[in-house]
Amino acid sequence: MADPMRIRAQVAGDKATVRVLMAHEMESGQRKDAAGKLVPAWHIAEVTATHNGKTVLTAEWGPAVSKNPFLQFVVKGAKAGDKIAVTWKDNKGDTRTDEATAS
Amino acid sequence: MRTTSLISFLALGCLTTTAVVAQKTAVQSIEEYRAMLADGNPSELFEAKGEDLWKQKRGPKNASLEACDLGKGPGVYKGAFVELPRYFADTGRVQDMESRLLTCMQNLQGFNADEIAKTAFGKGEQVNVTALATWLSSESKGMKFNLPQAHPQEKISYEVGRRLFFQRAGPHDFSCASCHGQDNTRIRLQDLPNLTKNPGDGIGFAAWPAYRVSNGQMWGMQQRLNDCYRQQRFPYPGFGSDVTIALGVYLGVNSAGSKSIAPALKR
Numbered sequence: 001m002a003d004p005m006r007i008r009a010q011v012a013g014d015k016a017t018v019r020v021l022m023a024h025e026m027e028s029g030q031r032k033d034a035a036g037k038l039v040p041a042w043h044i045a046e047v048t049a050t051h052n053g054k055t056v057l058t059a060e061w062g063p064a065v066s067k068n069p070f071l072q073f074v075v076k077g078a079k080a081g082d083k084i085a086v087t088w089k090d091n092k093g094d095t096r097t098d099e100a101t102a103s
Numbered sequence: 104m105r106t107t108s109l110i111s112f113l114a115l116g117c118l119t120t121t122a123v124v125a126q127k128t129a130v131q132s133i134e135e136y137r138a139m140l141a142d143g144n145p146s147e148l149f150e151a152k153g154e155d156l157w158k159q160k161r162g163p164k165n166a167s168l169e170a171c172d173l174g175k176g177p178g179v180y181k182g183a184f185v186e187l188p189r190y191f192a193d194t195g196r197v198q199d200m201e202s203r204l205l206t207c208m209q210n211l212q213g214f215n216a217d218e219i220a221k222t223a224f225g226k227g228e229q230v231n232v233t234a235l236a237t238w239l240s241s242e243s244k245g246m247k248f249n250l251p252q253a254h255p256q257e258k259i260s261y262e263v264g265r266r267l268f269f270q271r272a273g274p275h276d277f278s279c280a281s282c283h284g285q286d287n288t289r290i291r292l293q294d295l296p297n298l299t300k301n302p303g304d305g306i307g308f309a310a311w312p313a314y315r316v317s318n319g320q321m322w323g324m325q326q327r328l329n330d331c332y333r334q335q336r337f338p339y340p341g342f343g344s345d346v347t348i349a350l351g352v353y354l355g356v357n358s359a360g361s362k363s364i365a366p367a368l369k370r
Contacts, residue, residue: 003148003151003152004148004151006147006148006151019142019143021143021145021147021148023145023148023152066319067145067319068145068148068319070140070142070143070145072142072143
């Protein structure tokens with residue numbers, strides 16, 4: 001099973017800055033292993049963020065994104081106590097959702 | 104309530120922008136790059152994993168590590184990192200964080216410590232040892248190094264470490280001191296701290312475990328020293344061996360009073 005994400009949502013004024021760290025290998029599909037065989041691509045393909053259940057961000061990611069990626073975005077109108085949830089789905093179908101409370 | 108701005112620092116993207124700005128030394132650019140990355144230091148992922156592993160019942164004995172004695176009594180982990188390596192009466196040897204974790208994993212959880220020590224870095228239980236060391240180091244973040252030197256074995260270990268540091272050998276006739284024995288030197292773009300004296304807060308011994316952005320790996324002090332020996336073309340030292348621990352004592356005692364920034368972020 002995938003390791004948990006670290007999500008921080010910090011409110012300043014009428015918006016919240018959300019910082020997300022995801023644990024993922026993000027294998028590009030370009031590298032070869034010790035035996036010279038291509039390591040198959042294995043990366044996050046879809047990212048969704050929700051604010052109190054409402055989708056506020058969707059992204060399609062490819063193999064160019066780094067290992068253990070960091071994502072930062074701003075949610076307008078988010079208040080302290082609001083729930084920010086982030087979901088990723090990788091190209092092998094594995095998925096992980098974590099939630100944080102804005103403060 | 105829509106997202107208006109999306110800034111994705113996808114690790115490598117920042118490099119090119121800083122390089123374009125003129126009148127900046129390479130070192131300054133690297134510092135800037137590090138500062139940009141520091142906000143999302145992936146070592147936090149390893150911290151979270153390590154904390155889980157500490158509390159989780161695992162191994163043949165199905166026990167947690169919560170009763171592990173890291174030198175300040177069973178289960179006390181706050182501030183333990185900045186007092187390691189130290190002498191442990193139960194094992195009769197000086198141990199650093201990682202070798203002490205192996206002892207606890209063997210005695211409490213029933214793992215085979217020798218087997219883990221022989222496992223390659225980044226494989227099997229080694230991954231868990233690194234995660235545990237990362238979390239435990241974070242529990243002493245900002246504290247000052249204060250390695251005990253009261254026990255004769257600890258004094259011997261320091262002296263052994265000092266001599267190893269200056270021992271020249273191998274096909275390149277290298278010693279640790281060849282690179283880390285003088286001030287203001289660099290290897291390519293990396294500043295080389297002078298480790299024969301106190302290098303200051305968060306430098307050298309006070310900056311490991313660290314996450315290496317370039318290869319996406321979390322390294323503990325044992326792997327750091329192993330790689331130093333690799334670069335010197337020495338044979339690999341054993342994991343948690345007396346050699347790497349003695350070097351840890353030498354570096355740690357020299358860093359006395361300096362603050363630990365571990366888990367840190369490296370290029």
